[in-house]
Amino acid sequence: MPYFEVRDWVGKLKPSPPRRGAIEEYCGVDRETLKEMYSVMVLARRIELEEKVLLRKGLCRFFIGCGGKELIDVVAAHLLHPDDPFVGYYRNKAFDLYRGVTIEQKILEAIGDRRSSSTGGMLQPSHSSYPELAILPQASPTGSHALEAAGLGEAIENPTPITGPIGIKGGRYRRDSIVFCSIGEGSTSSPEFHRAVFYSVYNQTKNIFGIYNCGWAISTSVNEQFPEGNPTTSFEGFKRFGLLIEEFDGTRIKETLSAFKRMVEYVRDSRGPALANINVVREESHSGSDDQSHYMEPTLQLYHIEHDPLRETAKTLIDDGLFAPEELVAIFDRTDDDVKRVTDEVVAGYQRKSYDDVVGKVYSYKHDTAEERWRALIRERGGSRAGRYEELYKRGLLESADLPENQPPMTLRKAINYSLFDIFMLSDDTVLFGEDVADFAAEVFAKGPEITDKLRGKGGVFLVTKGLQRTFGPERVYNTQLDEAGILGRAQGHAYQGRVPFPEIQFIDYMSPAYQQLKDRIATIYQRSGGNVRLPMVIRTSYGGYKQGAGAMWHSEANLGTFINIPGLHVVVPSNAADAAGLMRTAFVSGDPVLFCEAVALYNRNDWDGYKIAAKYPTIEELIPFGKAKVYNADARDILIITYGITFSMTMKAAQALAEKNINARAIDLRTVKPIDWDAIEEAVKECSKVLVVSEDRFYGGVGPTISAYIANNLFEYLDGPVRIITAQDARVAYGSDGDEICLPQINRIVEVAVELVGY
Numbered sequence: 001m002p003y004f005e006v007r008d009w010v011g012k013l014k015p016s017p018p019r020r021g022a023i024e025e026y027c028g029v030d031r032e033t034l035k036e037m038y039s040v041m042v043l044a045r046r047i048e049l050e051e052k053v054l055l056r057k058g059l060c061r062f063f064i065g066c067g068g069k070e071l072i073d074v075v076a077a078h079l080l081h082p083d084d085p086f087v088g089y090y091r092n093k094a095f096d097l098y099r100g101v102t103i104e105q106k107i108l109e110a111i112g113d114r115r116s117s118s119t120g121g122m123l124q125p126s127h128s129s130y131p132e133l134a135i136l137p138q139a140s141p142t143g144s145h146a147l148e149a150a151g152l153g154e155a156i157e158n159p160t161p162i163t164g165p166i167g168i169k170g171g172r173y174r175r176d177s178i179v180f181c182s183i184g185e186g187s188t189s190s191p192e193f194h195r196a197v198f199y200s201v202y203n204q205t206k207n208i209f210g211i212y213n214c215g216w217a218i219s220t221s222v223n224e225q226f227p228e229g230n231p232t233t234s235f236e237g238f239k240r241f242g243l244l245i246e247e248f249d250g251t252r253i254k255e256t257l258s259a260f261k262r263m264v265e266y267v268r269d270s271r272g273p274a275l276a277n278i279n280v281v282r283e284e285s286h287s288g289s290d291d292q293s294h295y296m297e298p299t300l301q302l303y304h305i306e307h308d309p310l311r312e313t314a315k316t317l318i319d320d321g322l323f324a325p326e327e328l329v330a331i332f333d334r335t336d337d338d339v340k341r342v343t344d345e346v347v348a349g350y351q352r353k354s355y356d357d358v359v360g361k362v363y364s365y366k367h368d369t370a371e372e373r374w375r376a377l378i379r380e381r382g383g384s385r386a387g388r389y390e391e392l393y394k395r396g397l398l399e400s401a402d403l404p405e406n407q408p409p410m411t412l413r414k415a416i417n418y419s420l421f422d423i424f425m426l427s428d429d430t431v432l433f434g435e436d437v438a439d440f441a442a443e444v445f446a447k448g449p450e451i452t453d454k455l456r457g458k459g460g461v462f463l464v465t466k467g468l469q470r471t472f473g474p475e476r477v478y479n480t481q482l483d484e485a486g487i488l489g490r491a492q493g494h495a496y497q498g499r500v501p502f503p504e505i506q507f508i509d510y511m512s513p514a515y516q517q518l519k520d521r522i523a524t525i526y527q528r529s530g531g532n533v534r535l536p537m538v539i540r541t542s543y544g545g546y547k548q549g550a551g552a553m554w555h556s557e558a559n560l561g562t563f564i565n566i567p568g569l570h571v572v573v574p575s576n577a578a579d580a581a582g583l584m585r586t587a588f589v590s591g592d593p594v595l596f597c598e599a600v601a602l603y604n605r606n607d608w609d610g611y612k613i614a615a616k617y618p619t620i621e622e623l624i625p626f627g628k629a630k631v632y633n634a635d636a637r638d639i640l641i642i643t644y645g646i647t648f649s650m651t652m653k654a655a656q657a658l659a660e661k662n663i664n665a666r667a668i669d670l671r672t673v674k675p676i677d678w679d680a681i682e683e684a685v686k687e688c689s690k691v692l693v694v695s696e697d698r699f700y701g702g703v704g705p706t707i708s709a710y711i712a713n714n715l716f717e718y719l720d721g722p723v724r725i726i727t728a729q730d731a732r733v734a735y736g737s738d739g740d741e742i743c744l745p746q747i748n749r750i751v752e753v754a755v756e757l758v759g760y
């Protein structure tokens with residue numbers, strides 16, 4: 001019901017005399033607090049009225065309301081501790097206001113003002129981010145946030161002390177914190193939600209999932225989503241493992257208070273997580289672009305009006321004699337004045353976003369800052385490395401007692417393994433998890449050295465993480481369930497708690513289930529929080545073909561174009577052992593999410609047909625900046641070949657063959673394909689004027705065409721011929737060595753195209 005209609009309706013209610021003992025029915029909440037709760041509910045509704053007015057004036061561009069959910073919001077905000085983290089969705093205005101968000105901030109959100117401390121005006125209204133009030137940044141993809149809540153529950157429960165700086169304002173949540181996640185009932189159909197509840201049960205974390213069930217997900221009814229129209233039925237079996245399931249009417253204050261209190265006590269007592277199916281109503285349509293009168297039967301429309309919690313709550317409070325109708329009406333009037341006054345002030349000072357406000361808030365990485373972080377760690381702990389490596393050698397966990405930089409050239413696999421050892425030694429605030437990454441399953445590890453010392457252990461399907469669990473323990477290095485979305489989704493929770501997670505996606509081919517977490521949640525965090533929240537993490541994944549025919553369709557992907565198209569994500573592709581170590585260190589201290597792509601075909605090779613891949617491990621001080629390519633044969637001018645990853649070694653082999661034909665090829669190894677070192681490309685194009693791009697990615701939307709487009713766009717006048725590109729075929733890699741040969745770039749083709757281009 002619209003604001004002033006509710007006000008008038010409340011004003012017409014019959015006053016009741018005070019009833020003895022009535023207040024005791026409100027779970028210990030006193031009269032003043034009830035007034036405060038009701039005031040916030042009214043305020044939320046009034047701000048929404050203002051949003052609609054601003055919408056009509058063209059100042060607000062989108063409306064999505066919390067009408068009908070105000071009561072459960074204020075009850076939850078009241079019964080939780082103010083620093084319990086909240087992972088909410090776009091219907092939680094009243095929760096925010098109860099926690100202390102101001103009218104001014106809500107209006108700034110509505111008009112997308114750059115001054116909004118929540119999002120810097122980046123997001124549609126009602127997508128909050130107030131980390132200082134333990135309200136974590138929201139995003140629009142429904143359901144996806146639940147995994148973050150489960151991950152944060154796990155991160156809080158993880159007993160490993162965190163010694164580094166607090167990740168976000170208000171972060172480093174206390175051990176007894178409850179993570180509250182709210183969600184619409186339709187969104188609980190998402191696999192992410194199911195997995196999130198599962199994880200909270202499996203890990204016995206302090207999570208409450210509140211399903212705000214208004215019966216409709218836009219125009220899809222709850223009966224079209226669940227048997228018996230009940231979103232909790234599929235979780236019944238989890239009761240056996242401690243899941244508390246509550247069902248209550250979130251439009252009735254006493255029922256809501258007592259049910260939510262039960263959940264808070266149960267969860268805070270570590271008896272298990274809780275899940276609630278909460279009946280709420282939809283005060284208006286789904287959003288400003290929906291009209292529920294088109295598909296909702298009139299009787300049901302009436303039900304949603306009559307069960308408006310602003311009405312229900314007022315009636316209960318008045319019937320119990322706690323308030324006179326005019327006292328509550330006075331709240332409406334006062335609130336009306338406040339919102340009008342603040343809105344006028346905010347709108348008068350409206351500030352548009354500048355280009356830098358938006359584009360400058362996509363990446364937080366600055367190499368100097370990253371380097372300073374790394375140096376500080378070395379200053380603090382670097383001196384103990386030698387002793388620790390010796391000790392690990394004595395325990396039989398390493399093949400050498402020497403520091404890695406004092407060892408002979410090593411393979412990519414070994415260099416990455418050592419890089420992880422180094423990073424985990426230098427910082428306690430790191431966790432590594434994924435499918436098969438641990439040396440042992442948790443139950444085997446728990447049996448102790450008597451058993452594990454007799455086994456070689458696993459440590460990743462390519463043994464890249466070997467020995468890490470044995471060294472750093474099962475709380476920092478552990479296997480996860482086979483669930484890519486779960487791996488990346490939960491990593492965010494760990495980052496919120498102040499650790500730098502190293503989630504592993506076993507093969508980039510299997511990133512697809514995690515794509516939404518990566519693209520929409522992880523990579524957007526810095527921008528969507530207006531530059532206030534960072535989620536540093538190193539997402540390691542194996543990639544690429546050239547596996548002597550073994551890779552085939554689902555173990556050969558090198559589709560990095562898919563990932564460079566994600567704003568906010570750095571994409572790193574080392575082509576040799578030394579670069580892998582330098583880039584891994586930068587990834588760790590970059591402050592941003594990084595996709596670290598490891599070429600399986602290079603893991604264990606010392607060379608590629610004689611071209612050396614094994615390299616000396618760099619000294620511990622060395623970092624390689626992102627966006628800094630390496631130029632080979634820098635004096636050559638006949639042709640420039642730009643490449644990265646596996647095809648870099650092949651390019652160098654091709655360059656040898658070209659040299660025999662008196663063609664001097666310069667090569668650029670990009671090392672990071674996001675960012676790309678345009679300066680290095682520019683300099684080389686100017687000097688070479690013939691350009692070939694070799695990319696294991698496919699043509700459509702791939703890395704190669706991106707580089708070619710840049711050159712065509714910016715450096716055309718320096719060219720002496722077309723930019724040629726060699727890419728993978730527009731096919732998935734077929735099985736067998738013939739499959740590799742047909743589908744992927746080959747050395748002889750590089751030579752052939754280079755010769756043709758030089759002669760152009």
Ligand SMILES: Cc1ncc(C[n+]2csc(CCOP(=O)(O)OP(=O)(O)O)c2C)c(N)n1
Nearest residue numbers: 091140141142184185186187188216217218
């Ligand atoms: C992953 C995803 N799919 C689709 C949408 C479009 N969408 C936005 S809200 C919504 C309905 C959500 O309904 P429900 O979860 O019941 O929450 P309610 O809005 O009713 O509170 C849909 C389909 C989206 N935002 N995200």
